[in-house]
Every structure is written in structure tokens, then in C-alpha cells.
Amino acid sequence: MNILQAALGGGAIFPDPDTLLEGLTFGAATRSVPGVPYTLADLLAHLAVTQRASLDLASGRTETWPEGLDLWPGLPDARALEACLTDLRLGLAEASALAGDPSGRARDLLTDLAAHSAYHWGQVALLRRMLGEWPR
16 A cells, blocks of 8 residues: 555544444434534535545546536435445545556546545544544
């Protein structure tokens, strides 16, 4: 594993996403924290959307960021949360594979994705703690 793969998936740098998501229910994901303008569900939907757009760019499936992309789409129900979590996990696996031997462009895009994602995974960890929902 190289440093870019570690930065994308956590583990050595921050708790890995599987740990951060362990046991998360729709009820907990949609509970508000006073003073925080988003829920865990909002953050996870944002992570999934930006991860997918970034991976499409890094892999060459597209050449530009999607115009009009809803960056904070929300998750209306438990089924949408489960689909989002699946997308996040699949995207992390794809990101790790791309980061194994990336082109220059892919490396730049994946580095940006790693920084963006780490910021939001930190928010996920903090909100889970604030909600009394830390998995460990």
C-alpha cells in the first residue's frame, strides 16, 4: 500500500471508513446535532457524490466535473442510506486500485479526493461521537 492509498482509505492516518460507519442506523444518520448545519446522512451523501465525480475524472470516464451536480443531495430513507454506503465502499475500493499506479492526472485528482474526504470523514467521526454513536 502506498501513501496515496492510505490517505484515501484511512486506517493508518484516520479510522477507516468501515470503522466510522460500523452499526450506523438511518435514525442516527438523520438525527440533528444542535448548531451543526448537516446530519451524518448529509455528509455521507456529499462524500458519495464527490467521490463518484472525482473517480470518473481520475479514471478518464469523463473529462470535466459534472455541470449542475447536486453536491449535498441528502438521503430520504434507509434504503438510500444503504445504497450510499455501498457506493462509498465500492468507490473506496476503486480509488485504492487507481492509486496503486496512477497517471499524473489521476494522482492529482486522487490527492484532492483524499484531502476532501479526510476532512469530511473527520466530521463523520465527530458527529458520531457527539450523537453518542461512536462504534468503538
